[in-house]
Amino acid sequence: MALGHRMQTLAWVGIASLCLGATWAVPAKKERKKVEKPKPDLVLYENLDLENYDMTLDSYGDIMDLNNYEELYDYGDLAPKIEVGTLAPRPKDRGTLPELGTAAPTPKLQPLATTNPTRPAPLGPNTAQEKLKRIDLTSNSISWADVDAFRLLPSLQELILPENRLTALPELPRSIVRLDARLNRIPSAGLRPEAFQDLTQLQFLHLSDNQLDYIPAPLPESLRSLHLQNNNIQTMHEDTFCNSQDQSHIRRALEDIRLDGNPINLSLFPNAYFCLPRLPTGRFL
Template structure:
């Protein structure tokens, strides 16, 4: 800090220490914005030529964007009044920016992009961010996402895994995942879902544990045509019955801690074909349900192992 006193005892200060930004050409007083307040620079200029150059620099900054050095003081940044960028956090009065507004350009400003994997864990997100078109794996766990919209994953043809564990998702558009041709793993535990959207036929693993899904929240024969499905985990929901029919590819079925009270003899096996054996389905969890499995002895003949649950 350097002070200059006039002859009449009047003091004028110039703050050029920690309150300065240092763009490539000229130092700027901390009180100046990109253009607003720029005419006050004449109080600090010794020559009109210097002021002319400074004003040209300010106009250049306005058009090109201010280039701030790493040591720039935060107070100065606060004075650079400019409209918020489309990818900045949105207030409650603002609507979500569209892909058109963003010019189709993905942003990793709030996430970490490594190769084709995008990590957005614990980033205080309220919606799915715009993703790079070659995204293969998305991890957006421990956020505040409340809904999944049909356009959230549009065009992501290489997306294989979506992990949205521990958000506040209560609704997902029916077409949110259906058109993803490469999707293999959909991980949705610890949310507030009351219904499952339609799934792509490429799905291998569905994990929707610890939600609020009743049997009416599943589409009729929701899993019948999912010929690649191997892991179906719907424990800790509000299901009243085992969803049927189940694809032959299924290896693990977790339905513990629901409200399942009964089943029919064709739930797992074809009662008309006693030669039918489901060799893949070795892991069935029905514990924590009010059903007494011993009441349905003919329902398990095709299984390599009995379900886990209450037999008394």
């Protein structure tokens, strides 16, 4: 009985040892498997002909095992470590460093040199003013012009200003040949007294469609064409075109006078046209 009982005890001990050995063998096997895991390049590309492989969206998973992507590659170790500082590197030469506790001297401002204002250079034969002969400002919204805007242009021959909002004419240079200021708002008060008398080269004076109350006399002998239609002219003087004291005076150049569209009755002033080669155009009734 004792021997049998002893043999039974030894059998149970052996079975327990086998169970414990099996239990300990499983983690060891797993641990060994993890250590002996093949390299990523062997797992990903084994038995795969990359040279003849056509990569598409469907076959992308065959080339790379995305499930183990994070396990195979650890990019944290590849990132360079950068130390961020707050101070600039000190120069090697300590002589270039300022002493602590001292401030750099503030530069003194130099007083501005006072000079006389620059005066405009006198006009010469090569300046732009000498070469400018024509100005055309048609169809703008000009309502005012400085009195000397054109007077200092000694070579200006044509000044074209129609379809604006002018209420006065500036002083003109004596070189002017043609002045066209039609379709503005110029009254007789907007013209200087005897504004055209000294313009000895003026040939064309067109002031139609304005607000003139009378004919702007005296007119230069050089005038050939005078257009004053569609204004508010109601009367004229006998000496407007001719010299009533000189019956032999003839204005041969002035052949084109237009006064139509005005309330004036030209037949009331028969002595005002004796020096003209042609009668003005307008109402004679």
